Amino acid sequence: MSSPVLRGLIAAAMAAAIPALPLAAQELRIGLASEPSSADPHFHNLGPNNQLRRNIFESLVGTDSAQQLMPLLAESWAPVSDTSWQFNLRKDVTFSDGSPFDAHDVVYTVCRIPGVPDSPSLFTTYTGGITGLEVVDPHTLIVHSAQPYPLMPTEFSTFGIISARANGVDGSALTFSPEGCGDDMPVPATQAFNDGSAAIGTGPFLLDSFRRGEGISLVRNPGYWGEAAHWERVTMLPLTSEGPRVAALIAGDVDFVENPPLQDLERLNADPGLRVVQGISNRVIYIHLDHKQAPSPMITGTDGANPLQDIRVREALTIAVNRDAIVERIMGGVAVSAGELLPPGMFGAHVEGDLPPRGFDADRARALLAEAGYPNGFGITIGTPNDRYINDAQVAQAVAQMWARIGVETQIDASTASTFFSRRNAFEFSAYLAGWGAGTGEMSSPLRALLATRNSDLGLGGTNRGQYSNPAMDAVLLEALRTVDDTARENLLRQASRMAMDDYAIIPLHYEVTPWAMRASIDYEPRADQYTLPYMIHPAN
Amino acid sequence: MLVFLLRRLAQSVFVLIAMMVVVFFGVYMIGNPVDILISPDATPAEIEETMARFGFDQPVYIQFLKFVGNALQGDLGRSFVHGEPAVQLILSYMPATLELALLGLIFSIAIGVPLGVYAGYKADRWQGRAIMTGSIFGFSLPNFWVGMLLILIFAVELRWLPSTGRGETVEVLGLRLSIFSSNGLQYMILPALTLALYKASLVTRLARAGTQEALMQDYVKFARAKGISETRILFVHVLKNIMIPIITVLGLELGSMIAFAVVTETVFAWPGMGKLLIDSITTLDRPVIVAYLMLTVLIFIIINFAVDVIYTLLDPRVRVKGEAA
Numbered sequence: 001m002s003s004p005v006l007r008g009l010i011a012a013a014m015a016a017a018i019p020a021l022p023l024a025a026q027e028l029r030i031g032l033a034s035e036p037s038s039a040d041p042h043f044h045n046l047g048p049n050n051q052l053r054r055n056i057f058e059s060l061v062g063t064d065s066a067q068q069l070m071p072l073l074a075e076s077w078a079p080v081s082d083t084s085w086q087f088n089l090r091k092d093v094t095f096s097d098g099s100p101f102d103a104h105d106v107v108y109t110v111c112r113i114p115g116v117p118d119s120p121s122l123f124t125t126y127t128g129g130i131t132g133l134e135v136v137d138p139h140t141l142i143v144h145s146a147q148p149y150p151l152m153p154t155e156f157s158t159f160g161i162i163s164a165r166a167n168g169v170d171g172s173a174l175t176f177s178p179e180g181c182g183d184d185m186p187v188p189a190t191q192a193f194n195d196g197s198a199a200i201g202t203g204p205f206l207l208d209s210f211r212r213g214e215g216i217s218l219v220r221n222p223g224y225w226g227e228a229a230h231w232e233r234v235t236m237l238p239l240t241s242e243g244p245r246v247a248a249l250i251a252g253d254v255d256f257v258e259n260p261p262l263q264d265l266e267r268l269n270a271d272p273g274l275r276v277v278q279g280i281s282n283r284v285i286y287i288h289l290d291h292k293q294a295p296s297p298m299i300t301g302t303d304g305a306n307p308l309q310d311i312r313v314r315e316a317l318t319i320a321v322n323r324d325a326i327v328e329r330i331m332g333g334v335a336v337s338a339g340e341l342l343p344p345g346m347f348g349a350h351v352e353g354d355l356p357p358r359g360f361d362a363d364r365a366r367a368l369l370a371e372a373g374y375p376n377g378f379g380i381t382i383g384t385p386n387d388r389y390i391n392d393a394q395v396a397q398a399v400a401q402m403w404a405r406i407g408v409e410t411q412i413d414a415s416t417a418s419t420f421f422s423r424r425n426a427f428e429f430s431a432y433l434a435g436w437g438a439g440t441g442e443m444s445s446p447l448r449a450l451l452a453t454r455n456s457d458l459g460l461g462g463t464n465r466g467q468y469s470n471p472a473m474d475a476v477l478l479e480a481l482r483t484v485d486d487t488a489r490e491n492l493l494r495q496a497s498r499m500a501m502d503d504y505a506i507i508p509l510h511y512e513v514t515p516w517a518m519r520a521s522i523d524y525e526p527r528a529d530q531y532t533l534p535y536m537i538h539p540a541n
Numbered sequence: 542m543l544v545f546l547l548r549r550l551a552q553s554v555f556v557l558i559a560m561m562v563v564v565f566f567g568v569y570m571i572g573n574p575v576d577i578l579i580s581p582d583a584t585p586a587e588i589e590e591t592m593a594r595f596g597f598d599q600p601v602y603i604q605f606l607k608f609v610g611n612a613l614q615g616d617l618g619r620s621f622v623h624g625e626p627a628v629q630l631i632l633s634y635m636p637a638t639l640e641l642a643l644l645g646l647i648f649s650i651a652i653g654v655p656l657g658v659y660a661g662y663k664a665d666r667w668q669g670r671a672i673m674t675g676s677i678f679g680f681s682l683p684n685f686w687v688g689m690l691l692i693l694i695f696a697v698e699l700r701w702l703p704s705t706g707r708g709e710t711v712e713v714l715g716l717r718l719s720i721f722s723s724n725g726l727q728y729m730i731l732p733a734l735t736l737a738l739y740k741a742s743l744v745t746r747l748a749r750a751g752t753q754e755a756l757m758q759d760y761v762k763f764a765r766a767k768g769i770s771e772t773r774i775l776f777v778h779v780l781k782n783i784m785i786p787i788i789t790v791l792g793l794e795l796g797s798m799i800a801f802a803v804v805t806e807t808v809f810a811w812p813g814m815g816k817l818l819i820d821s822i823t824t825l826d827r828p829v830i831v832a833y834l835m836l837t838v839l840i841f842i843i844i845n846f847a848v849d850v851i852y853t854l855l856d857p858r859v860r861v862k863g864e865a866a
Contacts, residue, residue: 035820037622044622045580118624120578120595125587190624212623213634213812213820214707237706239810240820243689244705251696251704387823418825422572439582449581459584 026232028522028534031245031257035238037120039210040193041160041201042113045121047437050158051531052236055218057160057201060087060106061153065527065536066345067282067441069153073101073161073202077153079484080142085152089139093225095163097200102138104171108164111174111181116190126155133176150484154440162188166200204229204535213238218534229535236534249274249517256518258532262332262390268517275540278334278515279526283437284341284446285389287382287399287507289314290430292467298413298430300379307378308430314504316368320406321399322360327510330394334515338508340497341436341446346528348443348480348493355498357508365406377407383429384412385420390512396433399509424465432465435512441528443493447477451500466506473499549849553842560838564831565608569601574621574825595621608831617835618828622821627832631814636716637707638806638813642798644720644733646791649740654787656741657748658775664753672745679742688735688808695731703728705810732809736802740794744787751783758782796844800837 036048041057043049062072074087093101110133113123129152132144143152164171168186175181192198199207204226205218218234237254239245242261246268248254260268260276268276290296294306307313323337336343337357344352369377380403384396393414400410415423424432438445453469454461460474461467473496480492500506514530523540527533575592583591592598596607611618617627660672696704708728710717719725755761756779764774803815810816814833821829 038624043624044578045582046578118619118621119591120575120621120624121580121583121591122587125580125582125584128584128587211812212630213637213810213816237810239705241807241810244692244808244810247689247692247697248704248706251692251700253696253704253706416823418572418574418577418823421576425573425576436581439580445582454585456585456589459586462583462585462588463581 028231028234028256028537029254030234030236030532030534031239031248031254032236032532033242033245033257033259034240035213036216038190038194039196039199039207039216040116040188040190041162042109042116042123043119043190043193045123045125045158047530051533052216053160054203054531054533055205055234055535056199056203056207057162058203059157059160060089061157063157063441063529065279065525067438067528068347069157072157074156077156082148082484083146084142084144085149086136087141087143087153087156089141090225091139093202094223095166095200095202096206096221096223097163097166098223099163099165101161101163101202102171103135103141104138104174105161105164106141107133107135107174107176107181108167108169108171108185109159109161111176111185112162112187113159114180115187118190123159126158129155130176131178135172148482148484150481150486150489151440151442151444154442158439160201160203162198163200167198205234208233230538231534234534246517255522256516256524256532256537258516260515260517262334262515265332265334265515265517273520274517275520275523276515276517277524277526278513280336280343280528281437281512281514281530282342282346282439282441282528283389283435283512283530284338284343285335285392285395285433285435285509285512286338286341286450287317287396287431287433287509288450288464288466288468289317289506290427290466291469291505293427293430296430297428298381298383298411301376301409302374302378306430307372307374310372311504312368312372313374314507316365316372316406317403317408318358318504318507319361319368320365320408321358321402321507321509323357323509324360326395326398330391330398331510331513334513335390335510336513338510340443340501341450341506341508342438342443342497343511343528346438346441346443348490348497350494350497355501362402362406369407374407377409379409379411380430381411381413383420383424383432384414385417385434386414388417388420389433389435392433392435395509399433427465427467429465433509434463436463437530439529443497444477444481447473447493447496447500448481451505452477468500468505470500470503470505473503473505545853546850549846553846556842557835557838561609561612561831561835562605564834565605565827566601568825568827568830569604572825573597574827577824578621617832620821620826620829622824622826622829627828628836630829631817631833631836634812634814634817636718637811638799638802638815640718640720641729641733641736641802641806641811641813642795644729645736645740645798645802646795648733648737649744649791650787652737653741653744654748654780654784657745658752658780658783660745661749661752661756662771662775664749669749673749676742676745679738679745682738684735684739684804685808687738688732688805691731691735692808702730704731705808707810707812732805732811735805735808736798740791740798743790743794747787747790748783751786752779755779755782793844796840800840 034048036052037044041053058073060074062070064070073090075090077087080086110127113127129145129149131146134142167188188198194210196207204221204224206221208217208219210216215235215237220229220232245257246260246264249257268274289308295304296306327335327337339355339357342349382396384393386393396412400412403410436446449463451468452460453474454464476492476496480489483489516524521540524537620627620630656672660669663669692704695702709722709724710719711722719729803819806813806815807819818833
């Protein structure tokens with residue numbers, strides 16, 4: 001040990017080894033399942049982008065792990081008339097460049113949203129209903145709409161606020177109009193968010209770097225108004241292949257991964273150094289039926305009639321499916337059988353047990369088919385994506401076998417998501433499997449999109465590719481969408497959901513359960529919105 | 542000569558145009574990008590508005606003419622997903638791919654040449670046969686499987702090397718590269734090995750055949766008679782003579798290593814052009830797919846064109862045929 005060279009080597013080796021440990025305590029490395037397309041909070045309304053956005057740009061209203069609203073940049077909100085909401089903003093908030101946050105920044109943000117160039121999916125979905133923004137004082141904002149708009153606070157939870165001042169705009173000179181706020185209003189380019197120069201928000205983290213394909217790096221915001229995040233630095237790596245993502249966790253290259261594949265959960269659970277958490281998501285997997293086209297494109301053996309227009313056939317197809325078997329055998333127990341389109345506990349869903357999943361009864365299903373005039377069944381094809389939802393094509397395969405057992409000869413037409421959705425949107429399927437995540441966390445989201453009669457003007461039925469139409473349910477739903485009182489609205493939504501389920505409008509299969517895997521030393525509360533939010537990841541107790 | 546060159550140029554342009562047409566319409570037929578890109582929450586009116594903004598509401602031939610018009614002005618369009626010019630996007634992914642291909646090339650030579658020379662030297666012994674049998678695995682094992690296996694062995698079990706991603710980078714001449722940083726280099730070893738395996742087998746076989754042939758030459762016999770050591774004969778005299786075909790083949794293979802490292806880059810989450818291509822295909826990001834494949838075609842056209850020109854300079858017969866026709 002006396003050799004200075006040897007001592008030097010050992011010291012160097014230790015110096016090389018040591019920084020890894022203390023850093024690990026403050027640094028979190030996450031393996032993402034899908035990569036955000038931009039760091040611009042208003043460029044692309046897409047899960048991975050919105051997940052990243054929440055770390056850097058906060059919204060007025062927050063959502064908790066069950067997607068219930070909670071105060072964030074707004075301390076409180078309340079309706080002040082039938083068509084307006086008042087938001088009372090926090091007073092102690094500053095943007096990361098030091099400029100104070102106030103109501104003018106909200107106006108500026110809403111003004112910027114419709115004009116983001118080249119955006120593949122604008123946030124106007126959430127701001128389109130705003131007809132006026134009234135700044136009463138810098139911390140009081142009144143939002144006007146043409147009709148009663150009970151979901152206004154929910155809409156304000158979907159987009160992040162950017163600073164007017166940091167972008168060279170005097171907010172107090174800005175007036176909002178639904179037609180635009182003036183063409184000369186300077187707005188940051190999407191590129192400026194990606195290179196970090198415009199990434200100025202109020203969130204718990206600051207954007208350190210955004211490198212496509214390589215990773216995103218965040219650092220803790222030292223001036224954050226709320227509870228500081230535990231991590232000094234967070235690195236998010238896009239590890240889009242399942243196997244390598246899990247391998248990276250086991251190898252210790254990342255501390256936390258999204259969506260480990262079901263087949264690996266057992267092994268991950270058995271490893272004492274790792275932890276798996278899972279929670280029910282807002283995403284229902286369903287089979288939609290063609291209610292309109294006759295003859296329906298993929299039905300055979302009915303002489304051109306569309307048997308799906310008969311409620312007895314729809315009931316037969318619904319009760320022919322053994323949901324518990326699918327959950328147990330195909331989903332490995334990591335899913336929950338569904339009785340409607342939103343899991344119990346979320347707004348507008350029935351209380352557990354009130355609208356349970358339809359029981360499996362093959363005999364009754366056969367009898368119903370015979371009664372409807374199809375004693376020998378008919379032929380049908382289920383369209384399904386094979387790379388979009390967890391085990392999607394296998395689930396469709398299982399349903400096909402169950403339908404075959406009651407005499408409905410069923411084929412599967414599985415294709416990659418990009419092809420599938422285009423074909424579905426062109427009404428090419430008589431029955432298709434897909435999923436719906438309730439972005440707003442309440443029942444109006446799936447009912448509006450999947451089951452309301454298609455109506456462009458009202459923005460209804462956008463994803464109702466089975467073309468279901470039930471005027472009675474539409475009326476209850478529209479009533480709910482006008483009702484500002486929460487209790488009354490929730491009852492109306494439940495009523496509308498029950499009407500649709502009693503009509504066997506759609507076949508709910510199961511709710512996806514989202515798993516996350518991480519080192520045993522950290523913990524994460526599962527979220528219904530399936531987001532991975534680094535500021536919510538904590539050391540385990 | 543000039544006529545010949547002009548005609549080759551015209552043919553190359555034709556190939557480029559044909560490629561553009563095929564890819565454009567092929568991707569168009571797969572589906573509508575808006576169906577994938579837009580939020581499911583969007584209202585039907587917003588979907589229509591987005592379609593109009595990207596020009597998808599127009600008939601396909603108009604979309605194509607617009608694309609061609611812009612392409613003639615050097616603009617291959619903007620990525621639907623990222624909102625950036627497609628070419629710029631591809632170029633930003635390029636350094637990672639180039640450095641990986643280069644390291645892969647070095648690995649395939651470092652592994653393939655010694656094994657091949659040795660196999661040629663011991664052609665009839667078990668060592669030679671074992672190496673040749675081994676090279677069959679190199680040809681036949683699928684890339685993603687090899688990649689996963691390497692990750693399992695070296696990253697998960699032994700923990701010698703990082704599993705996926707790109708490590709530290711250093712800026713060299715304005716490009717961010719991993720190959721000059723020791724941390725970055727560690728991240729490159731496994732993907733480069735995966736990429737090199739197939740080429741290494743190819744090199745092994747070429748080197749073996751060359752060595753077998755060279756060993757029968759007079760200069761080897763003479764060197765042996767002079768008493769020069771076998772090692773020196775093999776790795777100095779023989780090696781020099783067998784490297785020419787190996788370098789020719791590897792030069793051509795480099796092109797495919799750059800353009801089609803798709804699987805390896807996906808398995809190792811390596812942020813190269815191949816991964817960009819796959820991601821663009823799943824989101825139907827047509828401008829990027831078309832630009833990428835056109836760029837690839839361009840690379841191959843340039844290589845072939847250069848080869849043709851060199852041939853005409855070297856081989857009078859080609860030139861004569863060209864002028865006669």
